[in-house]
Amino acid sequence: MDTYRAFVAIIISFVILLGYQYLFVGFGNKSPAPVEQTQEQPAVVAPGTTADTAAAPTAPPAEAAAAVVPTRPSRPAREIIVETDLYKAVVTEDGGALKSFVLKEHAESMAKDSPGKELLMAAADQGMPLKFSWGSAAPADLLYDSAAQEVVFGKDGKAELIMKAGAGNGLEIERKFSFDTKSYLIDLAVKVTNTSNQPLQGIAQLHQVNSPFEGKNASSTFLFTGPSAFINGQLHEIKAKEFADGAKTISGKIEWAGYASSYFLCGILPVADSGVNFTMQGTDAVAATTVAGNLDTLQPGQAKEYAYRVFYGPKKLTLLQDLGFNLDKAVNFGWFDVIAKPTLWLLNFFYGFVRNYGIAIILVTVLFKAVFWPITQKGMKSMKNMQKLQPKMVKIKEKYKDDPAKMNQEVMNLYKTYKVNPLGGCLPMVLQIPIFFALYKVLLQCIELRHAPFMLWITDLSAPDRLWIGFDLPYLGGLPVLTLLMGASMFLQQKLTPTTADPTQAKIMMFLPVVFTFMFLNFASGLVLYWFVNNLLAILQQYMINRTSKPVPEKAR
Structure with a gap:
């Protein structure tokens, strides 16, 4: 059981978060040859x-003779500005092309005086x-000749x-x-x-x-x-x-x-x-x-x-x-599109009320946690009971160490006697992996989070969180406060989670918060916020189970 937990946690840390995009982006959307x-x-x-x-x-x-094009006129190409409620574009007579296209509702950067987002990023000599x-x-x-030097919109827009x-x-x-x-x-x-x-x-x-x-x-x-x-x-x-x-x-x-x-x-x-x-x-x-x-x-x-x-x-x-x-x-959103798009709808639904995407992320996280709460509750209780049975399992393994078949039979009888499902703690984790994938994709890709502020130093939920402390930290720039809090919450969660692991496995599990913290340093702060809130809710649930859990009674066999 604990080997499984260690394996799943490592897979999540090294494969799901990093390898997922490289393995699955476009997988199933591959272009034909x-x-x-x-x-x-x-x-x-x-x-x-x-x-x-x-x-x-x-x-x-x-036709071949007709294909010979004479020298292009030498007059300079004129530029025509087109300005709507949504964008400002520049059309040039040089090829009748677009020279600039600036979105008004999306800024280039977070600076207060930032211009709108320019979509034509290639240099003019590279083509338009x-x-x-x-x-x-x-x-x-x-070289085209424009009928007008300005574009005038009528009453119909x-x-x-x-x-x-x-x-x-x-x-x-x-x-x-x-x-x-x-x-x-x-x-x-x-x-x-x-x-x-x-x-x-x-x-x-x-x-x-x-x-x-x-x-x-x-x-x-x-x-x-x-x-x-x-x-x-x-x-x-x-x-x-x-x-x-x-x-x-x-x-x-x-x-x-x-x-x-x-x-x-x-x-x-x-x-x-x-x-x-x-x-x-x-x-x-x-x-x-x-x-x-x-x-x-x-x-x-x-x-x-x-x-x-x-x-x-x-x-x-x-x-x-x-x-x-x-x-x-x-x-x-790839394979998890069927989950991701409803998740994005929920995010925008909550935003419609709270007008803050950070709070909307928290509400979505709480909602998902509430939906999975009963299943997670059963899984956590099963893991707690597995921990309590550990002394009995040690005795069985010691007694039947030379008879593996008998050992397995006695272990299964022990599970049956105390009504413990050894896989009970795995199901909640397996069920939540698709949800994590979907949230991961949504929080990294949805344009709603671009330049969306949360509170205090987190002014862009699509960017890594950094708190300016008066000087640049090597590699980091500012202090990743939210990411450090996330790592600390994960460490506390590991401490509260019951384990039957041997010392080596236990050390591996306790090292995972450090791994996650380093991996999340440059992830979007919206994703870090989700993970932090999810950890806090898991800590609360585990604390409640630990308080109400009763010891396994001794039973004669």
């Missing part, structure tokens, strides 16, 4: 290049998102921005953005018209370039950041190592595709056949992605329109559910 490029699939190129001719069939001589290309006939870096460009070969591109001041969704319609006297072929491609939204921190190392998509009814989260040796393409019904982190998503939602291939290349630092359609041929005078929706915003579950398009699948 890269789809082999075919003649009708676009070659993967960085935005602004024209190498996608490799994807198109061999062009007739007239939402550039459009159409085969070699229309590269992504065309809607506005449009139209931009046009000529490829110099008779192909004309018109881009129309449609904005809504109350929504993160942006409609983008791209009309391609062949005004030449010869047929032209091309593949519509909408490009993105992204870098991680958040700086590197201890929590982010456990969480996914990179290309993400919902294709063929399945979530794909593609790590950079999967396209480190070359571009990777996933084909199928694309509901949305883009770049995601724990808190934010830059996604493209192609309409109809505007997107059938999602391609990615690059590194952890900079990833270039493309949503591409099929190969199209435009006869002279013919036009075709491609439609997209664009979502640049926070990965708040209720917001994404309201928007639809399966955007809520971007909030991925």
Whole structure:
């Protein structure tokens, strides 16, 4: 029994908390093997290049001549500011791309004068998102001419921005953005018209370039950041190592595709056949992605329109559910999603009353503890009784040390006589592991905790707790008060918990609080708060059992 407890505790400390993310993140959401490029699939190129001719069939001589694009005009690209209730964006005539996208309701940092969160973290020379290309006939870096230098919203809260460009070969591109001041969704319609006297072929491609939204921190190392998509009814989260040796393409019904982190998503939602291939290349630092359609041929005078929706915003579950398009699948809690999402709902439910996510975490912890209280009570009593039977078990083992079969028989008879279940203490722990997993995922991933204050020195429940003491501590910076309290509570819990372990096992168990304390040093303070409160409740329950527990009566056998 005690060996089991020691084993489970060690597994929780070294595998569940650290190995879980590496073993299970995306497990069950694995992307299929890269789809082999075919003649009708676009070659993967960085935005602004024209190498996608490799994807198109061999062009007739007239088309090949039309693909030669003249030198781009030298005038500087103008910038158009779009400001809604939710964000402030800058659209540039250089490729008709986004140059900046700042969220108003989410700050860059905890500083009082912090600006809004910028989602476009890649440098301009690395590429800008939402550039459009159409085969070699229309590269992504065309210079567009905007119909207006400002975007004015009407009384209905809607506005449009139209931009046009000529490829110099008779192909004309018109881009129309449609904005809504109350929504993160942006409609983008791209009309391609062949005004030449010869047929032209091309593949519509909408490009993105992204870098991680958040700086590197201890929590982010456990969480996914990179290309993400919902294709063929399945979530794909593609790590950079999967396209480190070359571009990777996933084909199928694309509901949305883009770049995601724990808190934010830059996604493209192609309409109809505007997107059938999602391609990615690059590194952890900079990833270039493309949503591409099929190969199209435009006869002279013919036009075709491609439609997209664009979502640049926070990965708040209720917001994404309201928007639809399966955007809520971007909030991925893995195997324990069925528990994690109701847990997140509970967290927000309590927040609606107390207006403090720290207190909401405490209430959720108390609620879960109350639900499991009867089961835990039986388990703790069973462990207490096992401890009381220890002297009798020692005698049996000594008496039948040369007869293992008889020893086991006598031990089982002892359990039966005193109505003790040797596995009774294990069940509560096993049942609570999924709950811990779910809370772990929720408290590390939900955007609600980002920059959410609790009290005193804990001003960000998504960051490690640190109390500034006037000078920097090596490695730590400030003093991790809550984490130390958590470790102390765990130590006290171990002291109160009955054990039948030998001295070596007992020492291992008493060392676990130290291990947990070091592991939790850089974990989100919201997770530490949950663990601390859970320990306090467990201490209370164990104390009550220890006070009411009666000694095992002597019985003749």
